[in-house]
Each structure stands twice: as C-alpha cells, then as structure tokens.
Amino acid sequence: xxxxxxxxxxxxxxxxxxxxxxxxxxxxxxxxxxxxxxxxxxxxxxxxxxxxxxxxxxxxxxxxxxxxxxxxxxxxxxxxxxxxxxxxxxxxxxxxxxxxxxxxxxxxxxxxxxxxxxxxxxxxxxxxxxxxxxxxxxxxxxxxxxxxxxxxxxxxxxxxxxxxxxxxxxxxxxxxxxxxxxxxxxxxxxxxxxxxxxxxxxxxxxxxxxxxxxxxxxxxxxxxxxxxxxxxxxxxxxxxxxxxxxxxxxxxxxxxxxxxxxxxxxxxxxxxxxxxxxxxxxxxxxxxxxxxxxxxxxxxxxxxxxxxxxxxxxxxxxxxxxxxxxxxxxxxxxxxxxxxxxxxxxxxxxxxxxxxxxxxxxxxxxxxxxxxxxxxxxxxxxxxxxxxxxxxxxxxxxxxxxxxxxxxxxxxxxxxxxxxxxxxxxxxxxxxxxxxxxxxxxxxxxxxxxxxxxxxxxxxxxxxxxxxxxxxxxxxxxxxxxxxxxxxxxxxxxxxxxxxxxxxxxxxxxxxxxxxxxxxxxxxxxxxxxxxxxxxxxxxxxxxxxxxxxxxxxxxxxxxxxxxxxxxxxxxxxxxxxxxxxxxxxxxxxxxxxxxxxxxxxxxxxxxxxxxxxxxxxxxxxxxxxxxxxxxxxxx
Numbered sequence: 015x016x017x018x019x020x021x022x023x024x025x026x027x028x029x030x031x032x033x034x035x036x037x038x039x040x041x042x043x044x045x046x047x048x049x050x051x052x053x054x055x056x057x058x059x060x061x062x063x064x065x066x067x068x069x070x071x072x073x074x075x076x077x078x079x080x081x082x083x084x085x086x087x088x089x090x091x092x093x094x095x096x097x098x099x100x101x102x103x104x105x106x107x108x109x110x111x112x113x114x115x116x117x118x119x120x121x122x123x124x125x126x127x128x129x130x131x132x133x134x135x136x137x138x139x140x141x142x143x144x145x146x147x148x149x150x151x152x153x154x155x156x157x158x159x160x161x162x163x164x165x166x167x168x169x170x171x172x173x174x175x176x177x178x179x180x181x182x183x184x185x186x187x188x189x190x191x192x193x194x195x196x197x198x199x200x201x202x203x204x205x206x207x208x209x210x211x212x213x214x215x216x217x218x219x220x221x222x223x224x225x226x227x228x229x230x231x232x233x234x235x236x237x238x239x240x241x242x243x244x245x246x247x248x249x250x251x252x253x254x255x256x257x258x259x260x261x262x263x264x265x266x267x268x269x270x271x272x273x274x275x276x277x278x279x280x281x282x283x284x285x286x287x288x289x290x291x292x293x294x295x296x297x298x299x300x301x302x303x304x305x306x307x308x309x310x311x312x313x314x315x316x317x318x319x320x321x322x323x324x325x326x327x328x329x330x331x332x333x334x335x336x337x338x339x340x341x342x343x344x345x346x347x348x349x350x351x352x353x354x355x356x357x358x359x360x361x362x363x364x365x366x367x368x369x370x371x372x373x374x375x376x377x378x379x380x381x382x383x384x385x386x387x388x389x390x391x392x393x394x395x396x397x398x399x400x401x402x403x404x405x406x407x408x409x410x411x412x413x414x415x416x417x418x419x420x421x422x423x424x425x426x427x428x429x430x431x432x433x434x435x436x437x438x439x440x441x442x443x444x445x446x447x448x449x450x451x452x453x454x455x456x457x458x459x460x461x462x463x464x465x466x467x468x469x470x471x472x473x474x475x476x477x478x479x480x481x482x483x484x485x486x487x488x489x490x491x492x493x494x495x496x497x498x499x500x501x502x503x504x505x506x507x508x509x510x511x512x513x514x515x516x517x518x519x520x521x522x523x524x525x526x527x528x529x530x531x532x533x534x535x536x537x538x539x540x541x542x543x544x545x546x547x548x549x550x551x552x553x554x555x556x557x558x559x560x561x562x563x564x565x566x567x568x569x570x571x572x573x574x575x576x577x578x579x580x581x582x583x584x585x586x587x588x589x590x591x592x593x594x595x596x597x598x599x600x601x602x603x604x605x606x607x608x609x610x611x612x613x614x615x616x617x618x619x620x621x622x623x624x625x626x627x628x629x630x631x632x633x634x635x636x637x638x639x640x641x642x643x644x645x646x647x648x649x650x
Contacts, residue, residue, distance in 0.1 A: 068117050071102050073364035076124065080408055085126045088168050089138075094357070120368070142173045143191060151526045156197050210266060213244045215596050218273065219589040222578065227275045228283045253277045288319050289337060296341050300447075303344055303399045356401070359392045360408065407450055423454045424470060431474050434513045438477050438488060443514025452514055489520040490538060497542045504545060556605070559590040563612065573614050 074093055079085050091100035107126070110118070145164045150156055162171035177184070177192060181199055216235050221227055233242035248270060256263035291310045296302050304316040323330065323338060324345055330338075362381050366389065367373045375393050380386035400406055426445045431437050443452035458471060459478055477484075492511050497503055509518035524531065524539060525546055531539075562585045567573050579588035594601070594609065598616055 067102060068106075069365075069368070071097075071099065071106075072117075072120060072368055073361055074099050075103060076364050076368065077361070077408075079124050085124050090169065092169070139188070142168060142170060145170050146174065146192075147195065148526075150195050152522075156192075156195055157201055211596060213239065213241065214266075214269065215593050216241050217245065217275075219586065219593060221273060222580075222586050222589040226283075227270075227273060228287075230287070248275070249277055285334070288314055288316065291316055292320070293341060299400070301344070301400075302338075302341055305399050305401045308402060354387070354392060356405065359387060359389060360405075362387055362389050363393065407453055420467065423451060426451050427455060427471075428474060430513075436477075436488075437471075437474050438480055438484070440514040440516065442510075442516060486535065489515060489517065490535075492517050493521065493539075494542060502545070503539075503542055559585060559587060560605075560608065562587050563591065567612050573612055 074097060075085065075087070078087055078091075078093075078099065085103075087100050087103045089100045089104045091098075091103075093099050106113070106121075113121070145168055146156060146158070149158055149162075149170065156174065158171045158174040160171040160175060162169075164170050177188075177197070178199055181189065216239055217227060217229070220229060220235075220241060227245070229242045229245040231242040231246050233240075235241050248266075252263060252267045252270065256267060258264075288310070291314065292302060292304070295304060295308070295316065302320065304320045308316040310316060323343070327335070327345060363373055363375065366375055373393075375390045377390040377394050379388075379390035381389055396405075396409060401409075426447075427437060427439065430439060430445070430451065437455070439452045439455040441452045441456050443450075445451045458476070463471075492513075492515050493503060493505070496505055496509075496517060503521065505518045505521045507518040507522055509516075511517050524535075524544075528536070528546060562581050563573060563575070566575060566581075566587060573591065575588045575591045577588045577592055581587055594614070595616055598606070
C-alpha cells in the first residue's frame, strides 16, 4: 500500500494519489454491482476456439472465395454484415493442426494457402500505400470512396479516411509519401458553378442531335458537363414565371421555351425511354424478365417498371401492348419475393451447400427452425427471373463448384476450344446462351474433381495453371489482331473480344504500368505503334469537327456554317461552330491559333447574346420544319 504522502514514483507522478483514485473508482463500481469475476449469470465466459465457429464462418469464407477468386482474406476484412472474417481466418490458419479432418478437407477444397507470414503494421501500411498508388495511376486522383475494396479485398477506402484523420500524428516519413501522390487531405464536395449560356449551347447541340430536350438527369456531355443536372435545375427554377425584377431569369425562360423546352417531362417520354432500356435488355439477355433492382443509368428500376406494365395491362394502349408483345414480353405474374432479402437467402444456400455438398435444393425446401425461409422457392425464382449479372455470377460459380450441369458446361467449353483453339477462357466470359463459362472454368482449377472429370478436361488440353506470361502473350495477340483490323491501338476501355478477353482493360493496364514492363514487352508493343499516351476522347471529337470545318472552308472559302448544318458523315458541324464561337475565352491557346488560321469569325461581346438567341431561333425553325420530331413550348 502507498500512503497519500508517499514520494513520487520514478516517472515523476505521486503514486499515493493515483492509488487513492483507483480505490474510489472501485467503490463506485461495487455500488453498481460490478462483477470482478468476468461472469455472465453463474456461468464463466468461455473462450471460443476458431474451430467452434466453423459452421457459421465457413459459408462466409466460401462467399468471399466466390466473389474474389481466392481465399486471400485481409486480416482486417469485415463482411457487409459486420463479421470479422479476416480475424477468424487468420486464427483458423494458425490452428490448422487442431482442425478436425472434415473441416480441414473443406478448407483445402477452397484452395486455402496455409503458409502465413507475419505482417507488421508497417508492412500493412506499405501494402495499402501501394494499392493507393495503383488507384491514383488508374483514376488520376486519391479520392477513394469509403466502400472501395481492392481486388484482394483490402478496405482501401477506410484506410484512406484513417490517413486523413491521422494527419500530424503519423510517422514522419508517411505524410511526405502521401503528399508525393497529391494526396487530398480534405475532400471538397461542392459542385462547380455552371455557366448558363455555355450550358444552354450544350442543350442546343443536344437538341440538334436528338430532336428533343428530354435530357436524362444523369446525362453528361462528351467534355464532362452535367447537362442532365442543369436541365433538371432549370425545371425547378424556371417552371413558374420569374419575378419582374429578375430580367435575366425572364430571358432564360424565353430562350428555353423558344427551343421547345418542356417544363415537365411527359409520361410518354418516360415510357419510351424505359421501353428502349427493355429493348436493350432483351437484346443482351434474351428475355424481358428484369428482376427488381435492375437500374437504368437515370435511376429507373426496370424490375418495378416491368411489373407495373403487367399490372396495368388492361389500361395500356393497343400500341404499347403491341410494342411489348414484339419483344416477347412475359405477361404472366411472378411470385412475390419482395419480403425476402437476397443476400440472406444466398447465405442460406451456402450453408445448404456446406452441409449437403451440393446446391440442388428441392423446390419445397424450407430452412430449419421456426419461421423457416422458402429457400427452394427462392432458388426456383432466380432461375425463372434471372437477377443482376453480379448475383447471377455468384449462383453460376456455386453451381460450378458442386458439379451442377457439369456436362453442359463441358460441352460449352468444347465448343469454345473448337472455335478459339485453346481452353484459356477469360474469367468474365459468358457463352452465347448467357452461361458464365469463364467462372466455371476457373472453379475447376480450385476444387477437387473426380478423376474421370479431370481426365475428360485433359482431352481438351485444359490449362490447370495459366501463367502471367501466357496471359500477356494471349492479350498481345488479340491487340495485334485489333491493330490489323482498325489500324491503331486506341482500344476502348470497355472493348471485349469474341473470346471474352477484356482487351480494353488490358491495354489501359499496359499504359498505367509502363515503368514496370520488361524491355522485351515494351518493344513488342512498340512494333504495333502502341500509343502510350493516346488522345483523350474529348480531344478526338474536337479534331473530328475541326477536320470537318477545314473541309467546309476548302469547299466554300469561309467558315460561316449555318446553325443546323450537318456533314454527309453526320457531323453536327453547325452546332459545334456555334459552341466554339461562344467558348473563346475558355479555349486552349493552340486551338485558338488553329481556328484563326482558318479566318474563323469570332462573335463580338455585343453579339454574343444575339448568337445565343439565333441558336434558339434556328432550333425553333428546325422544329417548325419537322413538327413530328420536336416538342412545342408548353403553355403555362
């Protein structure tokens, strides 16, 4: 015991005062019946071994394997439900020797790598920093959204937030390293102000191309302007007559009305837009059974829209019914599954798979216990009304793991080999019937197959291990074919070959990682005149219009292009010329010089508003000449 007058401890603090405070805290806790024995009721808390949680945690690990293609779970990984899967997986690997044979076999079925290397906090920080470097190289900034996960499952978004919070408190070398990336310590969220005249000219050009002003709220112009948001704001701000003391707003409203602007988007336009999305869905998927949650780019839930057409069939016009019938529209009612959580039922399916060894769930099967969930009916519903691609991939890969439709997938692989000459199917590839063949092929490499199935795959020269070098050469061969056909290597990022190879992504990756490529690979790409820094699509579009203007001047001796002029190859040259004239103050110097070399006629400051009014007049004249393609101003 230390009396209150005890001397100070070696650290300079009075030990007696500290002990007195501890006693006071203990008395207060005793008054609240605090349990010092760490008990709950009369039973001692027991430490739960990782193996005891196996039945609950293994389905989560299986789900991670299905979604990420490996079992490399980061130690700090937490599932969307808040379960510390990373911590459990770390502990289960350390206790490998004590696992029962059944649990050990299940882990090995997933291809778990048992070797674990201890990672220090510095190692983990460096690992996350390397991922941030890759993110910056790909996206050009460090504004990682909170929910962003890397391909390996690292919660990079959360890590970035933590670095902002730790500014001034982290190790000295870390802040300079982050700042060398242009790290944004404070993320600005305000939206830049839009110039009204500039956005109005964008709308004029939109109408010249689309024949109406019904711009989707999410529409963005080629040079990144949020035209859809601007149109939405005009409807809110100007739908009623502006006050007399706001002449600028009165003028804005007048110009929009002369352009044929509708203050409320008509139901007909909304219906036609949804129909076009359904047409695209049918072309892509081969059916019209949109599941709930299938969202369009402007936020329409096509699952709800399709269900509404069925409900309102008796009130639909004959024309609309005929158009839907032309798509083979399914008018039958679908079972109501709105009260079931998809992820919850999918987890029940994983538990069924772990217990039974397959996912052939009888249609009448309900999960055990009170209030059992209709797993069988839910799975039947997924087959009849296919969900989103992401969810369908999860179900397809699970089917591949338990052997479901194995012979059907093998036959699809045989057809692929006969067509492409190899069995190196990209993971993202889908067969013509929509079957996720790439995922199935990948699953065969990681699961334990019966000898007869393995032998059957060997007859197709199945690649059990595909090296990075082989994958690179395959992609280079595809790029060579693209270059031969197109004459350049500017592959759109979304481009995919007939074999399912995401060539656009691969090309982007070569540019991003140029410094890490071997000299041999750089040389191979250079033989194709590979463009390491290709022109931005916005620049290409400008060059296309400038070339058209040069041709116009060569033919006519001037650059006075009429507002509605369109070239023979459908370049809207008149609208573009008008836009250049109004954007002089913001134009790049080299573009100014090139236009001046053509004796381009720039509008004077006093004629700028007149040019804007002329644009509206031209659009109105076009509407008068084509009354069936434009909308008359709405009477207020």
